[in-house]
Amino acid sequence: xxxxxxxxxxxxxxxxxxxxxxxxxxxxxxxxxxxxxxxxxxxxxxxxxxxxxxxxxxxxxxxxxxxxxxxxxxxxxxxxxxxxxxxxxxxxxxxxxxxxxxxxxxxxxxxxxxxxxxxxxxxxxxxxxxxxxxxxxxxxxxxxxxxxxxxxxxxxxxxxxxxxxxxxxxxxxxxxxxxxxxxxxxxxxxxxxxxxxxxxxxxxxxxxxxxxxxxxxxxxxxxxxxxxxxxxxxxxxxxxxxxxxxxxxxxxxxxxxxxxxxxxxxxxxxxxxxxxxxxxxxxxxxxxxxxxxxxxxxxxxxxxxxxxxxxxxxxxxxxxxxxxxxxxxxxxxxxxxxxxxxxxxxxxxxxxxxxxxxxxxxxxxxxxxxxxxxxxxxxxxxxxxxxxxxxxxxxxxxxxxxxxxxxxxxxxxxxxxxxxxxxxxxxxxxxxxxxxxxxxxxxxxxxxxxxx
Numbered sequence: 001x002x003x004x005x006x007x008x009x010x011x012x013x014x015x016x017x018x019x020x021x022x023x024x025x026x027x028x029x030x031x032x033x034x035x036x037x038x039x040x041x042x043x044x045x046x047x048x049x050x051x052x053x054x055x056x057x058x059x060x061x062x063x064x065x066x067x068x069x070x071x072x073x074x075x076x077x078x079x080x081x082x083x084x085x086x087x088x089x090x091x092x093x094x095x096x097x098x099x100x101x102x103x104x105x106x107x108x109x110x111x112x113x114x115x116x117x118x119x120x121x122x123x124x125x126x127x128x129x130x131x132x133x134x135x136x137x138x139x140x141x142x143x144x145x146x147x148x149x150x151x152x153x154x155x156x157x158x159x160x161x162x163x164x165x166x167x168x169x170x171x172x173x174x175x176x177x178x179x180x181x182x183x184x185x186x187x188x189x190x191x192x193x194x195x196x197x198x199x200x201x202x203x204x205x206x207x208x209x210x211x212x213x214x215x216x217x218x219x220x221x222x223x224x225x226x227x228x229x230x231x232x233x234x235x236x237x238x239x240x241x242x243x244x245x246x247x248x249x250x251x252x253x254x255x256x257x258x259x260x261x262x263x264x265x266x267x268x269x270x271x272x273x274x275x276x277x278x279x280x281x282x283x284x285x286x287x288x289x290x291x292x293x294x295x296x297x298x299x300x301x302x303x304x305x306x307x308x309x310x311x312x313x314x315x316x317x318x319x320x321x322x323x324x325x326x327x328x329x330x331x332x333x334x335x336x337x338x339x340x341x342x343x344x345x346x347x348x349x350x351x352x353x354x355x356x357x358x359x360x361x362x363x364x365x366x367x368x369x370x371x372x373x374x375x376x377x378x379x380x381x382x383x384x385x386x387x388x389x390x391x392x393x394x395x396x397x398x399x400x401x402x403x404x405x406x407x408x409x410x411x412x413x414x415x416x417x418x419x420x421x422x423x424x425x426x427x428x429x430x431x432x433x434x435x436x437x438x439x440x441x442x443x444x445x446x447x448x449x450x451x452x
Contacts, residue, residue: 001016001347003347004250004346005247007150007246012248014056014218015056016051016055020056020218021061021211022058022216022218022219023061023062023204023212023220023246024041024061024105024219025221025229026108028070029071030070030074032093032272034255034272035255035288035299036254036261038100038288040220041102042100043252043293043347044220044250044252045103045391046343049389050340050389053385061212062108063108064086064111066090066110067112067197068111071085090110096273099276100284101392103391107211109211114203114206114207117206118202118203118206119189125239126138128239130239131236134168137193137196139177140179140239142156142176142177143172144239147235150231150234154227154231177199180202181196181198183195183196214243215245215247216245219245221252222251222252224261225251233245250347253294253297255297255299256299257270258298261296279307282311284304286310286392287304289349289350289352290349310357313360315448316360317360317383318383319447321367323409324367324372333359335355335356335382339351339356339382339389343389355386359379363383368443408431408434409445409447410445411427412445416445431447436449437449
């Protein structure tokens, strides 16, 4: 599998049958996750599923930033404890991830559980003259890291020219960033430099170092994290350790609304749970996977309506195969090969989705003409694997209900063939009462269990 590296601008080949370490910068938990967060999580989830399907042993780490200025500000404005606020939104993200069928990470570290590692890393940076103690805390000395700006392509002299007047007079340079902030309020810890709390960037460096002793294979997040967060991670981590922080930097494009980045600060964000309630979890996954991951995608009613229609095509195929009792068989499939080749090529989820849709269309056509047979067993097996890798989850009902619904579907088709439409409608209503929606698929009755 090859992944495009943001740092070098080149594609890097990864052994999809070996051991692969992935670190993803997760949420700062002061509010519900929005669709932009969901896109990043879904893309990395599919990448992980594909690697594991290919035979790789993946260690997948995604952190929670549970101490941060935004958390403290939101807690103060809502008159709740900051720790309780963070805990609430960690739990709610877990519910969102489950609804979207995102696999749990191997490890989910929290910044607040890594204070010894954070403090030790800051101490090492001070001892190596990469950081200094100031009146208000500890800062990283950007001038000490000659490669600063290598990820984002920003030059320190250009950043200095555009920098505002120093907000903190104790900083040597406006570019220096906080490693430790002196504070005696909520969510603070004792350190050699006084009571306080860590800066945002040092948290991820310490957490990733705790779980990966050497170079991380893939370090990822949204494109908005390239600067300053990931740039600062590189500076402090590589000043502290004798190896590169990551072999590959992978960044997911923004979700936009009318061309503007979806964000809470702009007031145009759509929470994950609201989007799921309006469109369904599978349609949201289809939307997030419907473009090259590095490109922005625009969230709109028309885009989501299209995603619903695409999901219904895939879902119909699943139920057609299930009802036809096609036995899955091992073997090769041209479309499955196209699917895997797309994901091997820089995690091209759009290409993979196209292969899945083409397979669904071909199988649906065969079902409509009564042509589904044992010969389709290879495609049936490949279709199930493709669904799993894309994380698309069809709702199921109990076995007894499935048998009953199949019998009712047969009965409805017979009644319609006899033009007994009132009786056929009554059968349809009976199927709905069991919990199914009924689709007319090219003259056939297909029932589906809806996710919403």
